[in-house]
Amino acid sequence: MASSRPILGVCCAALAVGVCAAQIPQPAQSPEEREARRILDSLSRTSSPGEAELAEALQSGNVHLRWAAIAGLVELGAHAKLRQVNPATLRELAASDDPLEREYGIWLLGRTTAGKDEATVELLRALLDSPDEKMRWRAAQALGSIGKPAAGARDALLRATEVESVYLSSHATYTLGQIGADDEEVLRLSLIHISEPTRHI
Numbered sequence: 457m458a459s460s461r462p463i464l465g466v467c468c469a470a471l472a473v474g475v476c477a478a479q480i481p482q483p484a485q486s487p488e489e490r491e492a493r494r495i496l497d498s499l500s501r502t503s504s505p506g507e508a509e510l511a512e513a514l515q516s517g518n519v520h521l522r523w524a525a526i527a528g529l530v531e532l533g534a535h536a537k538l539r540q541v542n543p544a545t546l547r548e549l550a551a552s553d554d555p556l557e558r559e560y561g562i563w564l565l566g567r568t569t570a571g572k573d574e575a576t577v578e579l580l581r582a583l584l585d586s587p588d589e590k591m592r593w594r595a596a597q598a599l600g601s602i603g604k605p606a607a608g609a610r611d612a613l614l615r616a617t618e619v620e621s622v623y624l625s626s627h628a629t630y631t632l633g634q635i636g637a638d639d640e641e642v643l644r645l646s647l648i649h650i651s652e653p654t655r656h657i
Contacts, residue, residue: 488518495524499531507532511541514549526560533567543571547579559594566598572605584612584628592616593624600631610637 495505495513505513505528513525526549532538546568549561562583565571580602583595596616599606613635616628 486518486520488516488521492518492520492524495521495528499528507538507540511545514541514545526557526564529564530560533564538564538568539570541568541570543568543573543576546571547576550579550583555588558591562591562594562598566601571598572602574608577602577606577608580606581609581612584609584616589619589621589624593627596624596627596631600627600634603634604636606635607637609635613637 491513495510498505507529510525510528510532513521514529516522516525529538529541541564543565546561546565549557550565552558552561562580565576565580577599580595580599583591584599586592586595596613599609599613610632613628613632617625617632619625
């Protein structure tokens with residue numbers, strides 16, 4: 457499963473860029489919209505904006521500039537851990553009313569080196585009980601990226617292994633290993649998913 461991460465990250469980046477491009481009118485009318493277009497146009501080039509610039513743009517109240525920043529950060533995060541983004545800003549994104557903002561906010565929380573604090577782990581733990589399955593497995597993925605500092609999410613992850621979705625339950629089991637939960641119950645679940653990979657299909 458670990459080998460799929462770079463591919464998943466690149467797919468997230470490509471989707472984010474496409475979503476952001478659709479959010480910005482042509483031609484851009486405001487300075488913020490022009491800046492958003494500049495960021496999007498420069499992605500994947502050697503002159504791409506740096507993380508600090510994107511982190512600052514993410515805090516903009518302008519929706520176009522914020523989405524451009526999300527696209528840029530997702531592209532950077534697909535290849536390396538983010539070090540300069542404020543996790544509090546990403547937590548706000550992960551709690552957004554916009555489903556896409558929530559999804560990217562959760563993913564980015566797992567890609568920042570600063571996102572190992574208690575508030576981030578608690579938010580992701582709570583999202584494991586979300587009625588939205590996609591948000592649940594995104595939260596499990598982010599917790600796995602955080603690793604051992606996310607050990608407090610063990611019980612919520614164990615509950616996630618009991619759902620009918622083989623994708624979510626398998627991902628939750630894998631994440632339990634990533635956060636260092638290696639007790640007898642976790643080992644038992646790991647053996648089940650290895651020996652019966654299609655048990656819920």
